[in-house]
Every structure is written in C-alpha cells, then in structure tokens.
Amino acid sequence: MVKKLKTKIINKIDSGEVKMKPRWHFWVRSAGIKAGATITIMTAAVLIAWATYLVELLKPKELLEYGDLGQQIILTDFPYLAGLASVFLALIGGALYSRVGENYKKTARIIGLTIAVAVIAVAVGLIVVRRWRELEIGLWLI
Amino acid sequence: MVCAARNGQVVTDEEVVQKVQGGEKEGYVKVVERYQKKLFWYLQRLINQPNEEVEDVLQDVFINAYTNLKGFDTRRKFSSWVYRIAHNKAVDYMKKKKLKTTTIEDKEEFFETNEKLFEELAMERERAREVKKTIECLEGKYREVIVLYCYDEKSYEDISEILHVPTGHVGVLLKRAKEKLKKLMSKNYYY
Numbered sequence: 001m002v003k004k005l006k007t008k009i010i011n012k013i014d015s016g017e018v019k020m021k022p023r024w025h026f027w028v029r030s031a032g033i034k035a036g037a038t039i040t041i042m043t044a045a046v047l048i049a050w051a052t053y054l055v056e057l058l059k060p061k062e063l064l065e066y067g068d069l070g071q072q073i074i075l076t077d078f079p080y081l082a083g084l085a086s087v088f089l090a091l092i093g094g095a096l097y098s099r100v101g102e103n104y105k106k107t108a109r110i111i112g113l114t115i116a117v118a119v120i121a122v123a124v125g126l127i128v129v130r131r132w133r134e135l136e137i138g139l140w141l142i
Numbered sequence: 143m144v145c146a147a148r149n150g151q152v153v154t155d156e157e158v159v160q161k162v163q164g165g166e167k168e169g170y171v172k173v174v175e176r177y178q179k180k181l182f183w184y185l186q187r188l189i190n191q192p193n194e195e196v197e198d199v200l201q202d203v204f205i206n207a208y209t210n211l212k213g214f215d216t217r218r219k220f221s222s223w224v225y226r227i228a229h230n231k232a233v234d235y236m237k238k239k240k241l242k243t244t245t246i247e248d249k250e251e252f253f254e255t256n257e258k259l260f261e262e263l264a265m266e267r268e269r270a271r272e273v274k275k276t277i278e279c280l281e282g283k284y285r286e287v288i289v290l291y292c293y294d295e296k297s298y299e300d301i302s303e304i305l306h307v308p309t310g311h312v313g314v315l316l317k318r319a320k321e322k323l324k325k326l327m328s329k330n331y332y333y
Binding site: 005006008009010012013014018019020021022023025026029104105106107 | 170175201211
C-alpha cells in the first residue's frame with residue numbers, strides 16, 4: 001500500500017495532473033470573505049439607520065395623540081422590512097466572520113455579540129452624522 | 143508534529159512543507175510517508191469501508207492537501223491541517239455513500255500482552271471489542287471526537303482545529319460522547 005500510494009501521487013504531481021493552487025487564489029478567497037463580512041455588516045447598519053429615519057419621518061409622538069387611528073398608522077407604516085433585512089444580513093455577516101482566520105474557535109455567543117455591537121455602533125454613527133448634517137444645513141438656511 | 147532525522151538534523155513537518163511550497167515537489171514524498179499510515183487508520187475508523195475504498199479517499203486527501211498547500215500557514219500545525227482535510231473528505235464520502243454507522247476492526251496494537259493472565263486478557267479483548275462496536279453506534283460528531291482523542295491521541299486544541307469547533311466545546315462533546323457510550327454499553331446495544 002505504502003509504495004503504491006506514494007507512486008500514484010508523485011506520478012500525478014510530476015505529470016502535471018495535480019497542481020498547487022497559486023498563493024493569490026487563497027489571498028483573493030480570504031479577502032473576499034472579509035469583504036463579504038464587512039459589506040453585509042455595513043449594509044445591516046445602514047438599514048437600521050434608514051429604518052430609524054423612516055420612523056422619525058412618521059412622527060410617532062404626534063400620531064399617538066390621535067389614539068387608535070394614530071397607532072394603526074404607525075403599525076402599518078413601520079419599516080418592518082428594513083428591520084428584517086438588517087437581521088438577515090447580520091446573520092450572514094456573522095456566518096462569514098466565523099470563517100475568517102481562527103474565528104471558528106469562538107463560540108456562537110461571542111460572534112453574535114461582536115456582530116451586534118459592530119452593527120449598532122455603525123448605525124449609531126450614521127444616525128449621529130445624519131443629525132449633525134441636518135443641523136448644519138438648518139443653520140445654513142437660517 | 144512528526145520529526146525525522148536527516149544528516150543528524152531534525153526536520154519538522156512545517157519545514158518540509160515550506161520547502162514543497164517553494165517548489166521542491168520531491169519533499170512531498172516525506173509528507174505522504176509520515177502521514178499515510180495515521181490517516182489511513184483515522185479514515186478507516188470513520189468510514190469503515192474495504193481497504194481499497196479507504197485508500198482512494200486517502201489518495202484524495204493527499205492530492206487535496208498538495209493542491210491547497212500554498213494556502214497553509216507554516217506558523218500553524220500541519221498535522222491539524224491535514225487531519226482537517228481528511229475529516230472533510232470522510233464527511234463527503236459518507237454523505238455520498240449515505241453511510242450512517244461504521245465498524246471498527248480489532249487491532250492487536252491496542253492490547254498489552256505483558257503481565258496479564260490469559261483469562262484477563264481474553265476478557266479485556268472482549269471488552270475492547272464491545273467498546274469498539276458501541277462506538278459505531280454513536281452519532282458522527284461524537285464518534286469523531288472519541289476516535290481523535292482516544293485512538294489518535296489528539297489534544298483538545300488539535301481536535302478544535304480539526305473539527306473547527308471552539309476548544310471549550312471539545313470537552314463538552316467528549317463528555318457527552320463518553321456518557322452516550324456508557325449508556326449504550328449498559329444497554330448492550332449493538333447493530
């Protein structure tokens with residue numbers, strides 16, 4: 001068995017039937033996974049920021065003054081899709097993140113926490129930047 | 143990590159692999175020589191098929207390892223990496239053949255033959271046979287962790303790298319595997 005297997009493998013290597021993949025192949029794959037994780041997490045954060053903007057446009061405090069009708073409008077126009085899409089993308093981001101380096105050694109809880117913190121931090125950053133820009137534009141108009 | 147002496151110098155697996163990555167194809171023969179026996183028995187315990195089938199899977203393992211050799215980081219442990227490839231190939235094979243259970247052949251090397259009475263030795267062999275048959279009845283992940291820990295003597299860290307699970311989870315899997323084994327042994331539950 002020993003010689004037979006060795007000979008078969010070496011013959012395949014020498015004949016060129018089996019070739020080593022070049023280093024750039026692995027670099028591109030690794031970069032692709034990292035880029036995929038980053039993009040999905042950023043998109044999840046953008047969706048959350050956008051959802052909060054839509055909720056602000058609804059003006060829920062004013063609508064609640066109208067009682068049941070106001071509540072109905074809030075429930076109908078609430079951006080559920082953005083919220084669901086954000087959760088879905090965060091899960092994909094988490095799955096990709098777990099494939100980066102030795103992240104498979106981390107528990108699902110740690111990975112989930114890392115992704116959640118990243119998404120919330122970026123979303124909060126985007127909301128802060130938007131409000132600051134609105135303030136700037138408002139002051140400029142005045 | 144397997145080392146071999148060459149001109150009085152000890153050469154690690156990672157050093158050999160580094161040379162193969164650099165273009166010394168002949169060095170790969172050393173890798174095959176060092177791991178074929180270990181991986182053969184590892185695959186045999188997982189898939190439990192005739193030797194020819196196991197050799198085919200083993201060949202796939204070495205070819206796959208060679209193809210992806212440049213993706214291996216020589217700062218890490220080569221044995222864990224190659225065992226991971228063997229694990230993946232075994233899983234693919236079992237899915238393809240829709241295998242659920244395995245049988246493990248009796249191996250003389252697991253028995254101590256010194257200082258044992260004949261009756262004790264016969265009882266021990268029978269017990270070992272029972273344990274091995276019971277291991278067949280375990281689910282894939284529990285069977286794998288028992289094989290790697292008890293037969294291949296891998297550490298928790300190595301098992302974590304081979305199975306791609308957190309190190310803490312390896313201990314949990316092993317504990318559950320032993321509990322299931324104990325339960326099955328007490329029921330005398332064989333296929």
